[in-house]
Amino acid sequence: MIINPVTTKPHILEEIVLHKKQEVAQMRRELPLIALQKQLTAAPAVRNFLAALQESPSKPSLIAEVKKASPSRGLLRDDFDPVAIAQAYERGGAACLSVLTDQKFFQGSFDNLRNIRKHVALPLLCKEFIIDLYQIYLARTAGADAVLLIAAILPDETLQDFLRVIHELGMKALVEVHTLAELDRVLKLDDIRLVGINNRNLQNFTVNLEVTQNLLTQRQAQLRSYGITVVSESGLYTSEDLSFVAEAGARAVLIGESLVKQTEIQKAVRSLLQRGNRA
Numbered sequence: 001m002i003i004n005p006v007t008t009k010p011h012i013l014e015e016i017v018l019h020k021k022q023e024v025a026q027m028r029r030e031l032p033l034i035a036l037q038k039q040l041t042a043a044p045a046v047r048n049f050l051a052a053l054q055e056s057p058s059k060p061s062l063i064a065e066v067k068k069a070s071p072s073r074g075l076l077r078d079d080f081d082p083v084a085i086a087q088a089y090e091r092g093g094a095a096c097l098s099v100l101t102d103q104k105f106f107q108g109s110f111d112n113l114r115n116i117r118k119h120v121a122l123p124l125l126c127k128e129f130i131i132d133l134y135q136i137y138l139a140r141t142a143g144a145d146a147v148l149l150i151a152a153i154l155p156d157e158t159l160q161d162f163l164r165v166i167h168e169l170g171m172k173a174l175v176e177v178h179t180l181a182e183l184d185r186v187l188k189l190d191d192i193r194l195v196g197i198n199n200r201n202l203q204n205f206t207v208n209l210e211v212t213q214n215l216l217t218q219r220q221a222q223l224r225s226y227g228i229t230v231v232s233e234s235g236l237y238t239s240e241d242l243s244f245v246a247e248a249g250a251r252a253v254l255i256g257e258s259l260v261k262q263t264e265i266q267k268a269v270r271s272l273l274q275r276g277n278r279a
């Protein structure tokens with residue numbers, strides 16, 4: 001077990017993955033994979049998550065996250081209405097949305113994903129701790145257009161396997177890294193289109209935008225020649241933050257906390273993006 005040197009607690013990712021395994025086992029008992037797969041034909045059509053990021057007039061383009069709570073910050077907003085927040089993001093000019101589906105640690109749900117899919121036209125990322133193929137099928141049946149894969153919790157072979165299934169279902173994979181070693185593992189996989197650099201260290205929850213800058217500086221040439229779109233994730237608050245990571249080479253940003261906490265979400269999105277573009 002990896003022990004966090006600051007809090008002497010087990011690594012939060014380990015705790016989440018342990019719990020996730022039980023969750024998936026329970027879901028498989030309630031609805032076997034074969035039965036879930038049968039629901040695929042009734043799933044909403046896939047929208048192109050990557051094209052939406054690339055074609056967005058905002059630089060960087062915005063993936064706005066529907067996030068109620070997190071292990072590091074607790075509850076972010078009392079009057080949390082996922083559909084209303086998603087619609088405000090859309091009206092404000094987000095290119096795509098990210099919807100947290102983890103219940104225990106982030107107070108999210110697959111119902112949120114389904115409901116948002118009914119009321120919003122933007123492509124949706126299923127923000128989940130994917131450890132089992134089952135969750136990928138579940139994401140698609142709930143209307144996801146993209147799925148997060150976290151390099152830190154998946155071995156290379158599994159990553160490659162999951163990527164293949166995600167693409168077969170017509171979705172995109174956002175593959176998340178935090179270190180250069182993880183990025184190098186991911187660059188060796190086939191069919192990598194979209195990489196997320198998480199600025200948050202999940203051992204001590206510190207956030208540093210230079211994580212994006214450092215990784216991009218070191219692997220810019222390779223990322224460019226592979227045609228990979230880079231998303232800078234977490235800890236972004238101001239238009240200066242957006243300019244900083246855009247200049248470092250990120251085409252998109254993934255923002256949760258700083259937008260969810262606003263009283264007027266639509267306005268906050270608009271002003272963040274406008275100022276980001278002027279800078």
Ligand SMILES: O=P(O)(O)OC[C@@H](O)[C@@H](O)c1c[nH]c2ccccc12
Pocket residue numbers: 065067127128176198233234235236254255256257258
């Ligand atoms: O709320 P923030 O600091 O803007 O971060 C959003 C997003 O990057 C963060 O929620 C996140 C990044 N990677 C994750 C993996 C799982 C759950 C959540 C995340």
